[in-house]
Amino acid sequence: MTTAVEASLARLLDSPGVTGVALVDAVTGLTYGVAGDAEEAVGGAECAELAALIAERLGRAGAEGELESVITTSARRHQVLLAVTRPAGDPLLLAAGMDRERANLALATRSLGDRVAEVLA
Numbered sequence: 001m002t003t004a005v006e007a008s009l010a011r012l013l014d015s016p017g018v019t020g021v022a023l024v025d026a027v028t029g030l031t032y033g034v035a036g037d038a039e040e041a042v043g044g045a046e047c048a049e050l051a052a053l054i055a056e057r058l059g060r061a062g063a064e065g066e067l068e069s070v071i072t073t074s075a076r077r078h079q080v081l082l083a084v085t086r087p088a089g090d091p092l093l094l095a096a097g098m099d100r101e102r103a104n105l106a107l108a109t110r111s112l113g114d115r116v117a118e119v120l121a
Contacts, residue, residue, distance in 0.1 A: 009021045012115055015111045016102055019099055021035050022094075027090040051093055069113075078105050082109070084120070
């Protein structure tokens with residue numbers, strides 16, 4: 001049975017090159033839903049730990065404000081973590097795996113950011 005969150009995440013797979021997405025609690029690492037290739041979307045605890053580590057290091061370096069996104073690239077893949085704020089509760093992370101040959105990183109990241117509100121609706 002597909003949850004409403006998973007159905008919303010599945011619509012994000014329409015972005016060119018996006019192969020897997022997950023919605024993760026940024027503090028606990030709890031995964032609320034996954035669509036597409038779960039391995040491409042990265043595990044919940046890994047996402048939360050990576051985002052926390054990067055935010056901590058940015059803070060030590062004098063950066064102000066909260067982490068917006070983390071983008072990791074390899075020869076064949078892009079991995080994008082987008083911070084998602086919500087009115088109440090812990091912040092969330094939208095993790096997306098992308099095929100580098102099929103995805104335009106800038107357009108896909110913008111599309112995911114614009115459409116993440118649909119997932120929370």
